[in-house]
Amino acid sequence: MEKKNPAEYSFFADVFDVVRQIPTGRVTSYGAIANYLGTKLSARMVGWAMNAAHAVKPTVPAHRVVNRNGMLSGKAHFATSTLMEELLLKEKIVVKDDVIVDFKTHFWDPVIELTLE
């Protein structure tokens, strides 16, 4: 491994940067982030970036990022399988059956929010 941190990679850094800008109580999807980065077909890369997110500082609120279905597809990657929904619950986001309730209401689209400036 190079001495470079995961954040050194522009794509990763960009993903982290966007994720950190997600307001409390809001969530977004991998596809939305990928779309904002202009690589909407590379939603998998966003997920891959998240894989490295836990090793990056400042902390990346990866719990605010779910798949387009609002499902906590990444909860298994947290310290515990319940940590993710617990964190979301603290932000008034209700999780039912691994799916965010009223996901559409809590949805925060960087393409819209960051474009409107």
Add this chain to the structure above:
DNA sequence: GCATTGACGAAGG
């Protein structure tokens, strides 16, 4: 260096 695997997503059967 090719094959497999992903925290995805959309489309097709």
Add this chain to the structure above:
DNA sequence: CCCTTCGCCAATG
């Protein structure tokens, strides 16, 4: 409606 396939790109075996 459930399952499979494909595309995207990077990391890993």
